[in-house]
Amino acid sequence: MEKRGQLVFEALLVIIASGVVISAFVMAGKSYGSQDAYYRLAVAKDLALAIDLMYALPGDVVFTYPNDVSSYDIEIKDYSIRVYSHKSSLDPVVGTYSFAGTSTDKIEVAIRGEKFVRLEKIGNNIKISGVDK
Amino acid sequence: MKFGKRGTASEMWAPGKIIFWIIFDIMLGLTAVFFIIIVSKFGSGQATIQKNVESLNLMQRFFKSPGCFVYDKENLMRVIDADKFNEQQLNNCYIINNNGMPAFKLNLKSEKAGVDKTAKTSNWNDNIGYEERKAPQNMLVYSNGKLYNGELIIEMQNIR
Numbered sequence: 001m002e003k004r005g006q007l008v009f010e011a012l013l014v015i016i017a018s019g020v021v022i023s024a025f026v027m028a029g030k031s032y033g034s035q036d037a038y039y040r041l042a043v044a045k046d047l048a049l050a051i052d053l054m055y056a057l058p059g060d061v062v063f064t065y066p067n068d069v070s071s072y073d074i075e076i077k078d079y080s081i082r083v084y085s086h087k088s089s090l091d092p093v094v095g096t097y098s099f100a101g102t103s104t105d106k107i108e109v110a111i112r113g114e115k116f117v118r119l120e121k122i123g124n125n126i127k128i129s130g131v132d133k
Numbered sequence: 134m135k136f137g138k139r140g141t142a143s144e145m146w147a148p149g150k151i152i153f154w155i156i157f158d159i160m161l162g163l164t165a166v167f168f169i170i171i172v173s174k175f176g177s178g179q180a181t182i183q184k185n186v187e188s189l190n191l192m193q194r195f196f197k198s199p200g201c202f203v204y205d206k207e208n209l210m211r212v213i214d215a216d217k218f219n220e221q222q223l224n225n226c227y228i229i230n231n232n233g234m235p236a237f238k239l240n241l242k243s244e245k246a247g248v249d250k251t252a253k254t255s256n257w258n259d260n261i262g263y264e265e266r267k268a269p270q271n272m273l274v275y276s277n278g279k280l281y282n283g284e285l286i287i288e289m290q291n292i293r
Binding site for chain 1: 161186194196197199200226227229230
């Protein structure tokens with residue numbers, strides 16, 4: 001009985017491993033095929049460029065990123081922006097892009113499912129938040 | 134699947150099967166890499182930042198930000214404070230987490246002020262030359278309480 005159990009366990013292991021691999025490929029394929037992967041990378045790059053430019057500005061400024069990002073979660077930390085699906089936390093396709101920070105400011109924020117991103121520079125610090133309008 | 138087949142736990146991890154799983158993992162990894170390469174080759178250009186816009190964008194802070202070198206005691210534009218211009222200050226206003234980011238080497242010169250200083254970002258590679266050298270930017274240089282004409286020369290690596 002123990003021997004048969006081992007074989008069933010092995011088969012289950014193979015099925016689960018195959019399921020994980022196949023679903024990861026399917027999710028990635030869908031994401032690339034629908035251009036969604038490029039859109040989230042473009043969002044990450046846009047936000048990185050906006051942050052880079054805001055650090056260069058001598059005064060205060062407020063900018064609302066006008067593209068709808070409600071389908072995504074956006075994480076900003078360690079001078080890097082990650083954009084991934086709001087529906088699945090195990091999204092294999094993440095749009096990632098880096099920006100250059102400063103020693104006087106450290107941006108760490110997570111925006112989950114909100115429509116727009118608001119970037120606000122006051123003095124040498126940038127504050128980022130999600131807004132719905 | 135032959136459930137009637139006799140086997141033991143040690144058979145499950147028998148040497149032959151371990152070799153199978155190693156080869157399987159390698160093949161899976163190669164397939165994933167192949168998939169990513171194909172997808173990125175045929176991918177849309179919508180996420181591409183054209184030419185060297187990002188590098189130009191990044192270097193703006195060296196001209197304009199009081200957090201970098203700009204003299205901020207008075208309301209003046211494009212004035213570099215010679216006292217602020219050093220490598221430590223540069224790497225305080227340009228912090229990066231990966232070496233693929235654009236690298237900069239800056240040279241501030243003003244003959245009348247007697248200033249000739251160079252500063253490099255932390256990811257500048259001395260073993261290779263610059264990829265692009267910008268035309269000298271005319272700047273005012275604040276030194277010892279006075280303003281002088283000067284210029285800022287910027288060299289770049291890892292342009293993107």
